[in-house]
Amino acid sequence: MKWDEFFVTGEPMIYAADVSIVLVSLAIVIGLTYFKKWGYLWREWLTTVDHKKIGIMYILSALIMLFRGGVDALLMRAQLATPDSKFLDAQHYNEIFTTHGVIMILFMAMPFVIGMMNVVVPLQIGARDVAFPRLNAVSFWMFFMGAMLFNISFVIGGSPDAGWSAYFPLASLEFSPTVGNNYYSLALQISGIGTLMTGVNFIVTILKMRAPGMKLMRMPMFTWSVLITNVIILFAFPVLTVALALMMFDRVFGSQFFTMANGGMDMLWANLFWVWGHPEVYIVILPAFGIFSDIISTFSKKNLYGYKSMVVSMVAISVLSFLVWAHHFYTMGQGAMVNGFFSITTMAIAVPTGVKIFNWLFTLRKGKISFTSPMLYAMGFIPIFTIGGVTGVMLAMASADYQYHNTMFLVAHFHYVLIPGTVFGVLAGMHYWFPKMFGFRLNERLAKTAFWLIIVGFNVAFMPLFFLGLNGMTRRMYTYSASTGYGPLNMIATIGALILAVGFVVLCYNFFYSFRHSPRNEGGDPWDARTLEWSTPSPVPVYNFAKVPVVHSEDAFWHAKKHNVPLYEEGPYEEIHMPNNSGQPFILGVIMFFLGFFLVFSWFIPAIIAGVGVIIMLAVRSFERDHGYHIPPKEIAATEQKLRGDTV
Amino acid sequence: MKINDTLPLEYRTEENSNKIFGFWLFLGAEIVLFSTLFAVYFTLWNRTGNGPTGKELFEVGGVIWETFLLLTSSFTCGLGIHAMRLGLKKPMMIFFVVTLLMGLGFLGIEITEFVNYVHEGATLQTSAFLSSLFVLLGTHGLHVTMGILWGAGILIQVGRQGFTDETANKSFIFSLYWHFLDVVWIFIFSFVYLKGLM
Ligand code: HEM
Ligand SMILES: [Cu+2]
Numbered sequence: 001m002k003w004d005e006f007f008v009t010g011e012p013m014i015y016a017a018d019v020s021i022v023l024v025s026l027a028i029v030i031g032l033t034y035f036k037k038w039g040y041l042w043r044e045w046l047t048t049v050d051h052k053k054i055g056i057m058y059i060l061s062a063l064i065m066l067f068r069g070g071v072d073a074l075l076m077r078a079q080l081a082t083p084d085s086k087f088l089d090a091q092h093y094n095e096i097f098t099t100h101g102v103i104m105i106l107f108m109a110m111p112f113v114i115g116m117m118n119v120v121v122p123l124q125i126g127a128r129d130v131a132f133p134r135l136n137a138v139s140f141w142m143f144f145m146g147a148m149l150f151n152i153s154f155v156i157g158g159s160p161d162a163g164w165s166a167y168f169p170l171a172s173l174e175f176s177p178t179v180g181n182n183y184y185s186l187a188l189q190i191s192g193i194g195t196l197m198t199g200v201n202f203i204v205t206i207l208k209m210r211a212p213g214m215k216l217m218r219m220p221m222f223t224w225s226v227l228i229t230n231v232i233i234l235f236a237f238p239v240l241t242v243a244l245a246l247m248m249f250d251r252v253f254g255s256q257f258f259t260m261a262n263g264g265m266d267m268l269w270a271n272l273f274w275v276w277g278h279p280e281v282y283i284v285i286l287p288a289f290g291i292f293s294d295i296i297s298t299f300s301k302k303n304l305y306g307y308k309s310m311v312v313s314m315v316a317i318s319v320l321s322f323l324v325w326a327h328h329f330y331t332m333g334q335g336a337m338v339n340g341f342f343s344i345t346t347m348a349i350a351v352p353t354g355v356k357i358f359n360w361l362f363t364l365r366k367g368k369i370s371f372t373s374p375m376l377y378a379m380g381f382i383p384i385f386t387i388g389g390v391t392g393v394m395l396a397m398a399s400a401d402y403q404y405h406n407t408m409f410l411v412a413h414f415h416y417v418l419i420p421g422t423v424f425g426v427l428a429g430m431h432y433w434f435p436k437m438f439g440f441r442l443n444e445r446l447a448k449t450a451f452w453l454i455i456v457g458f459n460v461a462f463m464p465l466f467f468l469g470l471n472g473m474t475r476r477m478y479t480y481s482a483s484t485g486y487g488p489l490n491m492i493a494t495i496g497a498l499i500l501a502v503g504f505v506v507l508c509y510n511f512f513y514s515f516r517h518s519p520r521n522e523g524g525d526p527w528d529a530r531t532l533e534w535s536t537p538s539p540v541p542v543y544n545f546a547k548v549p550v551v552h553s554e555d556a557f558w559h560a561k562k563h564n565v566p567l568y569e570e571g572p573y574e575e576i577h578m579p580n581n582s583g584q585p586f587i588l589g590v591i592m593f594f595l596g597f598f599l600v601f602s603w604f605i606p607a608i609i610a611g612v613g614v615i616i617m618l619a620v621r622s623f624e625r626d627h628g629y630h631i632p633p634k635e636i637a638a639t640e641q642k643l644r645g646d647t648v
Numbered sequence: 649m650k651i652n653d654t655l656p657l658e659y660r661t662e663e664n665s666n667k668i669f670g671f672w673l674f675l676g677a678e679i680v681l682f683s684t685l686f687a688v689y690f691t692l693w694n695r696t697g698n699g700p701t702g703k704e705l706f707e708v709g710g711v712i713w714e715t716f717l718l719l720t721s722s723f724t725c726g727l728g729i730h731a732m733r734l735g736l737k738k739p740m741m742i743f744f745v746v747t748l749l750m751g752l753g754f755l756g757i758e759i760t761e762f763v764n765y766v767h768e769g770a771t772l773q774t775s776a777f778l779s780s781l782f783v784l785l786g787t788h789g790l791h792v793t794m795g796i797l798w799g800a801g802i803l804i805q806v807g808r809q810g811f812t813d814e815t816a817n818k819s820f821i822f823s824l825y826w827h828f829l830d831v832v833w834i835f836i837f838s839f840v841y842l843k844g845l846m
Binding site: 131132196199200201203204207208209234235237238239241242243245246249250253254255256257259261262263264265268272275615618619622623625 | 662665666667669670673674676677678680681684685688691692695696697698699772773774775776777778779780782783797798801802804805814818
């Protein structure tokens with residue numbers, strides 16, 4: 001690596017990014033110093049082990065990454081708006097669709113979903129925290145540092161440019177000589193390890209820490225979806241770990257896994273990547289299904305139709321999700337039998353998914369529906385996601401896929417499942433649980449305005465891509481000539497993306513507006529909801545539940561409200577045992593960041609030092625004796641009194 | 649804190665029994681990890697390029713010793729846990745020390761073997777077969793290394809604190825890990841070395 005290649009140079013946009021990074025960092029540092037908030041930041045956030053705060057940090061990071069990924073998207077749409085556009089060159093376009101894809105899936109959708117899990121699941125099952133709060137903080141900081149490592153590639157060393165799927169041989173050192181794909185392998189590795197630990201943590205939490213009486217078949221549907229999702233994480237992420245490690249060995253240490261000579265096999269990468277990659281899309285969609293289930297049931301004032309079939313269909317989807325990976329490369333020559341098999345398994349996924357759609361519709365039937373902002377997202381989700389699903393079945397037919405493969409039709413398809421599915425899901429969840437996190441609701445009028453802009457913008461942005469794809473416009477193509485006739489539809493798509501962007505701006509403005517204007521004191525249950533999290537005061541005290549609730553039925557809180565049965569046993573408060581905050585997860589994250597960074601540039605001596613640092617941190621943790629602290633009953637009584645104004 | 653006295657020391661608090669369950673899940677992920685590495689190895693094992701094949705490379709002697717050491721260490725590790733259940737601190741520590749020493753012996757042989765391969769010109773870069781061999785064995789070896797460091801840390805803690813909920817829990821979890829590494833080795837022995845020598 002020559003030093004003049006260290007910083008990316010020569011592009012006005014990069015300089016603009018450099019300047020804005022420096023300015024934003026300066027603003028943050030000056031702001032924190034001026035308002036004397038360093039201590040607050042460290043004590044309350046960087047060292048926290050509280051699942052609610054960790055969840056909020058995940059969601060905040062996801063929103064920032066949504067912004068970054070969204071800017072990438074707008075740049076691409078700007079380039080494609082007109083034929084023969086010179087706005088971006090080919091190399092730049094390659095980098096941007098790669099970072100857009102990686103960031104949207106791994107650093108936006110994943111953390112948003114995991115943030116939702118963190119905030120909600122312990123509350124829904126009546127637990128005081130997740131099973132391993134400290135590990136939870138480690139997970140977060142691994143994700144966060146991985147995301148930061150990926151993002152600095154933009155200004156230091158150069159972004160990856162071989163697509164989010166990083167197919168070999170294109171992603172090999174020979175054809176992608178910059179450090180971009182080193183960033184890809186290491187940043188994803190670091191955050192992937194964090195995700196794997198989240199998987200372990202939440203499975204234990206859900207299986208072992210439910211409140212008394214909450215049998216598995218009484219769990220809220222979101223909790224069910226999270227349980228199944230984390231099982232998928234547990235089985236899928238180690239495959240990614242291996243794939244990325246092999247990629248790193250090929251690129252940094254010159255091994256021959258995916259090379260073209262000496263026995264290497266490029267298709268091995270494609271297989272490993274998608275063995276993880278397809279379950280990954282279900283990892284980000286199933287929790288959204290769970291969120292919609294809870295929301296639809298709450299705002300129809302009915303219990304969820306077909307509870308059991310909902311669970312069974314999710315289990316079926318999770319199993320099938322591991323059996324469909326080759327549908328991503330039907331055209332790469334594996335023969336009719338193999339394609340036939342994967343074609344059938346892929347189409348089979350439509351069955352359990354269809355079951356879920358009908359269950360939602362039947363839940364709505366004869367319900368007393370209130371069209372709140374979370375409900376609007378759910379209502380938008382059902383028809384649009386169905387379009388995504390139906391086009392998915394079209395793509396699943398191996399022979400027909402020879403026509404659609406790698407066209408804009410595919411791009412339209414997966415945005416039609418990812419945006420109404422995952423993005424609408426987490427946005428619905430964010431609006432729904434916002435009062436639980438912060439104690440006040442988002443302004444409904446602004447929220448609805450944002451929703452309509454987003455849903456209209458979305459359809460205008462992506463519907464044309466179906467037709468462009470069928471007309472032969474390929475994906476990842478940085479420009480096209482006027483004679484292709486692709487111009488007008490592309491212009492419409494770009495206009496749609498702009499409307500979508502305005503919608504996101506309104507959505508974010510709503511945070512500031514609601515912070516200033518929303519009424520407080522709406523109590524713990526502003527939506528008249530059904531599940532246990534709403535039985536706590538908002539915002540939720542550190543210990544979540546002053547007394548552990550006792551569950552008698554599905555929708556426990558609703559049951560308690562309607563039948564006037566108490567959720568808690570009589571008797572005085574008992575001491576609550578809580579974990580201490582710790583700076584170790586953050587420090588470990590920082591060291592991992594540097595370890596990754598040094599490996600990206602093959603600086604082995606510093607990398608070894610950082611590696612030793614990691615081992616030291618593990619040892620420190622092992623030798624530490626930290627038994628947490630206890631909250632005395634008196635203090636609990638005082639807190640509860642203040643939050644709910646009740647006495648027990 | 650709920651304490652259930654009818655269970656062995658390492659399971660007694662709720663937190664500790666969750667840790668054991670969590671570790672089993674982690675081992676599930678490890679199984680997937682090693683299965684993937686085996687899948688990679690089986691895909692690439694006869695793609696030797698210009699490099700040597702397994703048959704030309706492998707030597708039985710060292711491998712038998714490695715197997716002997718690791719299997720025995722798994723046994724002594726189990727004895728250590730048995731001693732812990734009986735509350736015998738000194739025997740437990742001796743068994744664990746023996747376990748870790750045998751782990752070190754295993755590592756020593758493995759490293760010598762790697763050095764020999766490299767001297768014979770069989771490196772990570774030579775062929776796809778060798779890449780997958782080195783990474784599969786290396787991942788296992790790295791696990792053993794981490795296990796030795798971890799086990800040593802736990803030994804020190806048992807030495808200082810005796811058997812508490814916590815040290816018992818840690819020792820038990822360590823033993824699960826160690827047995828797991830042994831199981832992985834059995835697969836390596838059978839499907840890498842024996843198959844390669846045939
Ligand atoms: C916010 C509105 C969005 C717009 C306008 C947008 C637009 C685009 C465009 C224009 C492409 C590249 C098409 C090509 O030339 O191949 C693309 C690719 C992609 N997008 Fe989006 N996108 C958006 C949101 C999302 C979201 C939310 C996700 C995921 C959760 C996502 C995931 C992807 C992926 C995985 C790719 C493929 C990248 C690759 O080819 O390697 N996008 N998007
Ligand atoms: Cu797929």
